[in-house]
Amino acid sequence: MMSKTNQPTLQGISSNKTKLRISAIFIIIVGFYLFTSIKTESSLLDLWSGKNGFINIAKSLFPPHWSYASTVMPQLIETLHMAIIATTVAALISIPISLLSAANLFPNPFIHLPVRFIMNVLRTIPDILLALIFVGIFGVGVFPGIMALIIFSLGLLAKLLYETIESIDMNPIEAIRASGGNTMQVIAYAVIPQVLPQFVSFGLYVFEVNVRASLVLGFVGAGGIGLLLNQQVSWANYPNVMTIIIIIFISVVIIDYISNKIRERLI
Amino acid sequence: MTEFTLPPKQKKTPWQKMRPYVIGIILLAIYIWTFTSIEIRWSRVFSQHTIESLTRVIPQLFSPDWSAFGKVMGLMWETLLMAYTGTLMAAILAIPFGFFAARNMVKNKFLNTASKWALNAIRAFPELVLALMFVAAVGPRPFAGVIAIAIGSIGMLGKLYSEVIESIDMNVVEALEANGANKIQVLFYGIIPQIIPEFLSYAIYRFEIDVRASTILGIIGAGGIGTLITIATTNRNWSEVGLILLVIIVVVTLIDIISAQIRKRLV
Amino acid sequence: MIEFKDVSLVYPNGTQGLKNINIQINPGEFVVVVGLSGAGKSTLIRSINRLVKPTGGELLIDNENILKYGSRDLRKLRTKVGMIFQNYNLVKRSSVMKNVISGRLGHTGTLKSLFNLYPKEDQALAYRSLQRVNIADKLYQRSDQLSGGQQQRVAIARVLTQQPNIILADEPVASLDPPTSHQVMTYLRKVNKEDNITTIVNLHFIDMAMEYADRIIGMRAGEVVYDGPVSDVNEATFEEIYGRKIRDEDRVGGSDDE
Numbered sequence: 001m002m003s004k005t006n007q008p009t010l011q012g013i014s015s016n017k018t019k020l021r022i023s024a025i026f027i028i029i030v031g032f033y034l035f036t037s038i039k040t041e042s043s044l045l046d047l048w049s050g051k052n053g054f055i056n057i058a059k060s061l062f063p064p065h066w067s068y069a070s071t072v073m074p075q076l077i078e079t080l081h082m083a084i085i086a087t088t089v090a091a092l093i094s095i096p097i098s099l100l101s102a103a104n105l106f107p108n109p110f111i112h113l114p115v116r117f118i119m120n121v122l123r124t125i126p127d128i129l130l131a132l133i134f135v136g137i138f139g140v141g142v143f144p145g146i147m148a149l150i151i152f153s154l155g156l157l158a159k160l161l162y163e164t165i166e167s168i169d170m171n172p173i174e175a176i177r178a179s180g181g182n183t184m185q186v187i188a189y190a191v192i193p194q195v196l197p198q199f200v201s202f203g204l205y206v207f208e209v210n211v212r213a214s215l216v217l218g219f220v221g222a223g224g225i226g227l228l229l230n231q232q233v234s235w236a237n238y239p240n241v242m243t244i245i246i247i248i249f250i251s252v253v254i255i256d257y258i259s260n261k262i263r264e265r266l267i
Numbered sequence: 268m269t270e271f272t273l274p275p276k277q278k279k280t281p282w283q284k285m286r287p288y289v290i291g292i293i294l295l296a297i298y299i300w301t302f303t304s305i306e307i308r309w310s311r312v313f314s315q316h317t318i319e320s321l322t323r324v325i326p327q328l329f330s331p332d333w334s335a336f337g338k339v340m341g342l343m344w345e346t347l348l349m350a351y352t353g354t355l356m357a358a359i360l361a362i363p364f365g366f367f368a369a370r371n372m373v374k375n376k377f378l379n380t381a382s383k384w385a386l387n388a389i390r391a392f393p394e395l396v397l398a399l400m401f402v403a404a405v406g407p408r409p410f411a412g413v414i415a416i417a418i419g420s421i422g423m424l425g426k427l428y429s430e431v432i433e434s435i436d437m438n439v440v441e442a443l444e445a446n447g448a449n450k451i452q453v454l455f456y457g458i459i460p461q462i463i464p465e466f467l468s469y470a471i472y473r474f475e476i477d478v479r480a481s482t483i484l485g486i487i488g489a490g491g492i493g494t495l496i497t498i499a500t501t502n503r504n505w506s507e508v509g510l511i512l513l514v515i516i517v518v519v520t521l522i523d524i525i526s527a528q529i530r531k532r533l534v
Numbered sequence: 535m536i537e538f539k540d541v542s543l544v545y546p547n548g549t550q551g552l553k554n555i556n557i558q559i560n561p562g563e564f565v566v567v568v569g570l571s572g573a574g575k576s577t578l579i580r581s582i583n584r585l586v587k588p589t590g591g592e593l594l595i596d597n598e599n600i601l602k603y604g605s606r607d608l609r610k611l612r613t614k615v616g617m618i619f620q621n622y623n624l625v626k627r628s629s630v631m632k633n634v635i636s637g638r639l640g641h642t643g644t645l646k647s648l649f650n651l652y653p654k655e656d657q658a659l660a661y662r663s664l665q666r667v668n669i670a671d672k673l674y675q676r677s678d679q680l681s682g683g684q685q686q687r688v689a690i691a692r693v694l695t696q697q698p699n700i701i702l703a704d705e706p707v708a709s710l711d712p713p714t715s716h717q718v719m720t721y722l723r724k725v726n727k728e729d730n731i732t733t734i735v736n737l738h739f740i741d742m743a744m745e746y747a748d749r750i751i752g753m754r755a756g757e758v759v760y761d762g763p764v765s766d767v768n769e770a771t772f773e774e775i776y777g778r779k780i781r782d783e784d785r786v787g788g789s790d791d792e
Binding site: 029033035036037039041042050053054056077078082084088124125126128129132133135136137138139141142143146212213219220229230233236245248249252253256 | 298301302307316320324325328345349355388393396400410412479490500516
């Protein structure tokens with residue numbers, strides 16, 4: 001033991017204060033969990049008592065009904081088409097928007113702050129909720145689904161892109177300005193070459209996101225494979241459901257793989 | 268000195284010459300295929316019906332029905348509880364997955380690959396598809412939503428955890444082993460202190476995503492504010508949808524801000 | 535001719551960048567501006583193409599006060615004033631040719647430049663400029679594959695393609711090793727003599743300033759504290775400009791190996 005008055009007394013490895021804080025945080029997290037799991041009827045007890053439901057469903061999914069695949073494929077392709085169109089349109093619109101949101105190109109906060117604010121708001125709205133609203137306006141079909149995907153991915157893409165633009169090397173921009181280039185030329189010669197690979201990469205990433213999102217848009221009548229999935233589940237036709245799940249799984253894995261390979265080569 | 272020497276043409280291999288054309292043709296083919304086979308009912312999109320809906324829906328969306336505020340906030344609270352329960356479950360259950368998938372922890376190629384594949388497989392499915400299955404299994408209640416959130420989150424958190432574990436400083440582990448520490452001691456003194464802040468940070472980040480995901484689970488009966496969205500849109504009660512939108516935007520934004528602050532302090 | 539008449543510059547944060555500058559630079563001169571970092575060298579030369587805007591006085595180029603220029607006149611001015619930077623400021627992912635041809639931007643319509651539609655004369659000029667700094671063989675390489683010295687030569691070629699009357703060089707050799715530095719300075723000097731382009735270079739190495747300059751301007755704390763032909767300059771002059779003894783770090787060492 002240390003005996004000098006000014007020395008801190010040894011109280012174990014960590015100080016009491018740290019111990020107290022960690023315990024308090026721990027108790028709050030666990031306590032709140034107990035509360036929420038009871039409130040949402042999702043405690044471990046519920047999991048135990050509900051296990052038969054899961055087992056029954058899992059059993060009834062097999063064997064998948066393979067011949068149903070021919071009905072699923074056209075819907076899958078429609079889903080992919082929705083994602084392709086939405087990603088393309090969102091990518092085109094995101095270019096001017098991200099340029100306007102970049103503080104290094106448009107230092108005037110009255111330009112970039114409002115644009116960013118709108119994009120931030122768009123990103124918080126779930127795509128399926130947008131789809132519901134557009135179905136209300138345009139009626140059921142792929143069009144409201146595409147619109148929902150465009151708006152949601154626009155927010156995402158614009159954010160990724162303006163952050164990239166803000167991180168570019170400003171030196172070439174100065175050089176182009178110094179040799180008499182105007183704003184368009186500065187963008188074409190100094191900004192675009194620096195951000196193009198990332199732009200394509202983000203576009204592919206957003207395409208992946210859109211494929212996943214478009215799978216479920218059919219739940220609310222906005223086109224694609226989700227319609228079949230919802231239908232078959234509500235008819236309790238589980239072998240067909242399993243067929244759809246397998247097809248979704250394979251196509252998502254393939255798309256992610258291709259997209260990842262391209263993105264790796266880009267940067 | 269000749270004033271007019273043109274620069275020599277760039278030497279390219281045949282593949283380099285062909286590449287832009289090949290890429291162009293592939294892209295063109297994809298777009299032609301997409302736009303010729305997608306069935307957008309333009310007659311419905313640009314119809315009298317649409318104009319009527321637009322003039323009815325849009326103004327109502329922007330004049331939220333405040334009388335429903337209590338009801339909406341109650342369900343938003345349930346949504347947050349669901350997200351919390353699901354995220355915390357996943358944050359804990361993802362830990363073994365993370366360790367099994369990390370090459371520096373488990374020196375068994377088969378286990379590594381199997382866990383990585385399991386995590387990838389989970390991530391191929393949107394939460395809403397999982398929720399649809401669980402609603403079929405345990406009935407339309409928040410429990411189904413919580414399980415969907417938990418499983419979906421394990422896919423992402425397990426992958427991120429394994430990356431964190433693979434990036435830790437193994438010298439510390441080696442030093443402890445050299446001191447004669449056993450496996451459990453190495454875990455608690457060498458590994459956990461290195462990974463805790465990042466694990467927490469990722470779990471909180473995932474909570475942000477799960478809050479967004481939980482808001483829509485109710486659309487297929489898995490609890491939370493989404494339940495109300497379905498009712499309101501079926502009844503064409505657009506001013507209530509407007510209020511729900513507003514609440515989602517504000518709550519999601521607040522949670523993002525708080526979570527970003529906490530994560531900044533953690534790492 | 536470039537004339538500074540009582541030019542001052544105060545930055546928005548209150549820092550005095552330039553204080554009552556009065557100098558005159560004649561056509562074809564090779565002027566080296568020396569001073570410690572923060573002395574205002576960079577601000578001085580960036581005023582000439584208005585990358586920074588002086589807040590007081592008059593700055594005349596060929597008898598026109600450029601401080602009164604609007605954006606159109608400014609772009610026209612900049613096509614006649616080439617600039618070389620410490621970090622070369624090339625677009626790293628673009629090819630050498632694309633970087634060099636961008637010297638013609640000020641002379642090319644926006645649409646034409648977006649689609650790379652340059653007249654044959656411009657392409658030939660860009661190529662000729664690259665030949666003059668001995669780097670034409672790298673024509674289609676990506677700029678970030680070149681060494682620092684090579685990138686700075688590409689930057690000189692870009693400026694030559696601009697066909698300027700004035701070249702400004704802001705610490706062009708600060709990021710280079712001694713032999714490469716001499717090479718770059720030699721090219722600048724050659725271009726200055728062959729094309730009779732007024733050249734103003736910022737340097738902080740005293741031996742380089744002595745070797746290449748016709749005339750030396752010394753700056754300290756935003757003021758011109760020395761101005762005279764290189765023949766009148768000696769070590770004591772530099773000590774006066776720097777306000778301290780000359781140290782080893784003030785010399786680049788090495789010699790021209792070309």
